Amino acid sequence: MNELHIEGLTKSYGAGEPVLRGLALTVRAGALAAVLGPSGCGKTTLLRIVAGFLHADAGTVRLGDRTLVGPGVHLPPERRRIGIVPQEGALFPHLNVARNVAFGLTGTDRAERRRRTEEMLDLVGLAGHGDRMPHELSGGQQQRVALARALAPRPQLVLLDEPFNALDSALRTGVRSDVRAALRATGATAVLVTHDQQEALSTADLVAVVRDGRVAQCDTPQNLYRRPADPWIADFVGDAVLLRGTVDDDGTAVTALGAVPLADPPAGLRAGTVLLRPEQLHLTDVDSVGTVRGTVTDVSYYGHDAMVTVTVEGHDTPVGIRVAGPLTVRPGEKTGIRVVGEGGLHGDDGSPRG
């Protein structure tokens, strides 16, 4: 019912380079999609066009069975039934919490408005806070009220613009999961814009990586991390180890880290870049049989794990290895490296696997 369907969206500011170049994206009803991209990739422009604050040059935006943007069509924002949750909440400072939440509830009677307001505040865990003024709330509470305000008029779509950016990292995880729960409870389709790959992977059902005004890949968080479409995406969504490799007849790649089994080796591709994640590399004894040797250059310890940087002969840049257990190596020491699991192979032109 509330499926968001975007096609061929194009936008440029003045005579400058286009910001969106025929962007296409479909978010199924009730899903939470993250639009992930570096600054300047066009994700904010996309959000503003969907919300109705910007006019697109070309393309269509459909929500359910309604066309919001199309040739000759530009529905004004107030008629789109799209809720927005801006950065830092942006609550109306002159209205108390209850009146903020009730702001979008027009055309209903007072009792119904009050009931809906209380329901929404309850949903975001702020029941009884209706009389507070926005400045009396913490940052996380303001963000929850902003969500309640956006959800109150039962929008078909909710747009969240880096809503957790302003929060302390300690607070962020809690607010994030509460927001997700509230969105699930209402069944609204939601699009979260962010430049933080962790936020995208941990919050969304679906992640669309935007690059140069197009969706470079749109997939589940797990697929995106494990099977990125190209090395750039691999590196953007997480730490990556990228190695030159040639394909053997048995479907393994020969790399500086030895033979790496390939996941679905693409037909006909004989050489390319092999992608591994740092947690796929394990440290072993230097003398183990069949192991590749390297020299530890740096160790960064994080508590729950550590990143060990190792230089390997035949590979010009050091590789990162994530170590979960207790640390046994120090910079300057020799170590062995073993690869666990399969790698992904990418063509040299950056073309997607297989």
Next chain:
Amino acid sequence: MPTSPSSARPTGTLAAAPVGREPQHGPDSGRRRGRRLAGRFGTAGRRPPLILLVPACAAALFALLPLGYLAVRALQRGPAFAWDVVADTRTLDLLGRSLGLTAVVVTACLLLGVSLAWLTVRTRLPGGRAWSVLATLPLAVPSYVAAFAWLSAEPGLAGFGGAALALTLVSFPYVYLPAAAALRGIDPAQEEAARSLGHGPLGTFLRVTLPQLRPAAAGGALLVALYVLSDFGAVSLMRYDTFTRAIHTSYRASFDRTPAAALSVVLVAMTIALVAAEARTRGRAGHARTGTGTARPVVPVALGRWRPFALLWCGTVTAVAVAFPLGTLGYWLAVGSSATWDLGGLAQTAWATFGVAAAGAGLTTFLALPVGVIAARHRGRGAGLLEQAAYAGHALPGITVALALVFFAVRYAYPLYQQLPLLVGAYAVLFLPVAVAATRAAVLQAPPVLEDVARSLGRRPWQVLREVTVPLAAPGVAAGAALTFVVCMKELPATLLLRPTGMDTLATRLWTETGAGSFAAAAPYAAALILLAAVPSYLLGRHRT
């Protein structure tokens, strides 16, 4: 486990990796973030809605009316005649006198303003805070009140010296305020660096501090110049002929008003040139300021044995600029008997002043509202032109606006001639800049993202204006209205020309009585003026804190 927040990127990755390399927001980055927020959801660039555009255009046209009509009128008898008036030796004489007075007053104001700013901001002067309040107080004294005070104490001051003295003492805060702000903004690390590189305190001041102070001081100096050129009260009471006084005399003396119009055009050309220059220095000053971030507080200079001299200097300036006018006023109030005080007349005049100033402030604020909202929320050539047009009054001396409206009313709207609406209209043209600036600042305080949120929650543009923009901007707009009320009440030259026959304001009565030498009779009007102006000023001060 996916990546953790703290995990470093191993060096074996591709170079392009903006994740986690975005500028980290420190605790003090609220302002920057706010601006970014504004950029993301701001309405900037969108065409203003008609509900704003139509009244804003009307206000802008209204503000430009005097300027346009002045040009038409000055050329009415042909460019040759206008040129004859302009090129007349008398005009050149006036030009010399006006510029001479301006130069002297500006120089004196720079000396007073910069020295006081440095002493109050950068040194361990006892009572620094109190001095900085005292140094801004002269702004509340109208030039003709200062002239009244000096003339009544020493009638022999009339002429160039008296005019320069009175004008300097009321306008040096225009230099003091920006200079003090600039001194507060200079990062002390720069001066410390200069000291560590071998420059003494004086060398550091001359080579590091002063150059950074220059844009602020220059901006202030140009404001002073504008003030002097458009002043009518002080120069006319001091009987020193400048453009404004000559225009007034010429208008009063003859039925042919073309000479007055031609002189006005010359005066307006001068003031417009000054405003343009001021705008340019202001623009550059903005760029010259670097990284105002979180500079350490300045370590004040110990004055040592210079302390008594510094105190004497500050004390003298504030004594002659603030204490002296008040003292003189008190003296004349005490000397005057109830016979010289026409209490009924005073009350009537005060009431009339209150009414006309309130009407002026009301109309001005009403006209300023759409222009201010557009100026704050929309970019583009059209919005820029609208704002510029509304600021025309900034460059127009009161007497020229009055003349233009007289001409216009006589020709096209005779029923309005010498009627209250014309006077209120003149106030609106003159003080539209005050109200527009206040409205614009007030609207800018409200993040535009709030308006976008309101739109997404089902409000049409005019509803957003009514429910979000205006309520949020209301305190600032009200403050602007109070300020406009005060300046309307103090206005003299336009009021003299445009007031309905038989009506007096406190300012015009004060001017008439002083001009006739009846200082004791003038004093109550000055006192009432200061009292009436003090109320909104006091409220404004409370609003700010």
